[in-house]
Amino acid sequence: MIKVFVYSSLEEREGILMKKRIVAVLTGMMMVLMTGCGDSDMIVLTPKGDARIEDDGSAKDAAAENTQKKEETQEPETETENTESSSGDLIHVGFAQVGSESGWRLAQTQSMKGAFTEENGYQFDFVDCNNDQKTQIEALQKFVQDQVDYIILDPIVEDGYEDVLKEAQTANIPVIVVDRNISADESLYACWLGSDFTNEGKSAGDWLVEDLQKKGRDSEEINILTILGSNGASATIGRTDGFEEVAKEHSNWKLLDKQSGNFTKDGGNAVMKAYLKQYDDIDVLVCQNDDEAFGAIEAIKEAGKTCGPNGDIIVISFDAGGEAFQAMIDGDINVDVECNPLEGPAVSELIKQLRNGETVEKVQYMEEGVFPAEEAEATLPNRAY
Numbered sequence: 224m225i226k227v228f229v230y231s232s233l234e235e236r237e238g239i240l241m242k243k244r245i246v247a248v249l250t251g252m253m254m255v256l257m258t259g260c261g262d263s264d265m266i267v268l269t270p271k272g273d274a275r276i277e278d279d280g281s282a283k284d285a286a287a288e289n290t291q292k293k294e295e296t297q298e299p300e301t302e303t304e305n306t307e308s309s310s311g312d313l314i315h316v317g318f319a320q321v322g323s324e325s326g327w328r329l330a331q332t333q334s335m336k337g338a339f340t341e342e343n344g345y346q347f348d349f350v351d352c353n354n355d356q357k358t359q360i361e362a363l364q365k366f367v368q369d370q371v372d373y374i375i376l377d378p379i380v381e382d383g384y385e386d387v388l389k390e391a392q393t394a395n396i397p398v399i400v401v402d403r404n405i406s407a408d409e410s411l412y413a414c415w416l417g418s419d420f421t422n423e424g425k426s427a428g429d430w431l432v433e434d435l436q437k438k439g440r441d442s443e444e445i446n447i448l449t450i451l452g453s454n455g456a457s458a459t460i461g462r463t464d465g466f467e468e469v470a471k472e473h474s475n476w477k478l479l480d481k482q483s484g485n486f487t488k489d490g491g492n493a494v495m496k497a498y499l500k501q502y503d504d505i506d507v508l509v510c511q512n513d514d515e516a517f518g519a520i521e522a523i524k525e526a527g528k529t530c531g532p533n534g535d536i537i538v539i540s541f542d543a544g545g546e547a548f549q550a551m552i553d554g555d556i557n558v559d560v561e562c563n564p565l566e567g568p569a570v571s572e573l574i575k576q577l578r579n580g581e582t583v584e585k586v587q588y589m590e591e592g593v594f595p596a597e598e599a600e601a602t603l604p605n606r607a608y
């Protein structure tokens with residue numbers, strides 16, 4: 224069963240929401256509000272602190288009722304409906320997304336859009352911030368101006384959000400931070416749900432320790448290159464720190480270079496081409512996401528070298544999307560450390576709980592695994608992304 228925690232900084236906000244609901248009851252909207260909340264859905268926390276959604280179907284019933292009501296009143300379905308003209312019976316949510324740089328990012332966007340539908344009781348404003356923090360801060364300011372009910376922020380970088388978070392707090396709009404971390408004081412946002420990037424980096428390092436041991440290469444000099452993600456992103460910082468923590472324990476590991484590929488295929492390709500010109504003897508390539516790995520693999524093959532479990536260069540990747548599983552099956556990637564993008568339903572559940580005046584855990588991690596190439600074929604059919 225769900226655990227409920229008391230989070231005092233949202234009390235004022237939830238009190239205001241409660242008053243709004245009472246007004247809505249008086250104006251004849253009680254049925255819509257009560258059924259729209261989906262208040263029987265639960266976040267079930269696993270022993271690892273991960274969240275699983277259990278839906279008893281009430282949200283669907285509510286959505287069906289809302290849809291029927293809309294049809295009866297012949298409310299027009301227009302593009303602009305999801306901007307400033309909130310109908311009042313939907314929960315208005317603004318999501319400031321990082322961008323669309325990777326397959327992972329597209330899967331996360333899809334997960335959010337799938338969860339925050341009108342059928343599920345939401346008015347959803349989505350902004351692709353194109354990996355530009357200025358654009359992202361402007362998107363957040365617009366959400367505050369529009370007086371959305373909740374803001375979801377996937378921060379492009381860790382620093383620089385304090386002022387806009389204060390603006391949201393002054394406007395009594397709870398902010399839910401997802402995926403990446405921010406350095407701002409935690410009193411400035413309601414909660415955070417995402418990945419443990421440092422742990423992901425450590426997992427990659429631990430896998431390499433074992434792999435080299437299995438091959439009897441554990442005391443050999445091992446030349447390692449890293450293609451970093453975007454500079455300043457917590458995914459980059461955590462994965463680098465975690466991997467280097469393991470590397471510190473192995474004096475035979477030579478960390479030759481680390482350059483950013485911006486989490487893109489083109490970036491990975493360009494950095495790898497430069498590495499191949501500069502370094503003759505490469506034992507291990509760490510790509511901080513799958514897209515970079517795809518670009519790097521192309522560069523390796525073009526240079527007449529091989530990679531993967533039977534190749535010259537060991538390739539370690541992060542994200543573990545479906546295409547990367549295929550690359551493991553094809554023999555190009557040795558291991559993939561998962562970063563789970565399916566955050567939409569869990570974030571929706573958090574919002575419902577906050578709306579009901581409940582308190583949620585401040586920090587929640589997504590469930591993630593490590594997938595070596597030899598398990599890829601058996602695992603691929605069970606993957607959701």
Ligand code: AHR
Pocket residue numbers: 324325326327328402403458486511512513541542562
């Ligand atoms: O923040 C998560 C990272 O961002 C993913 O690893 C990467 O693919 C994405 O762009």
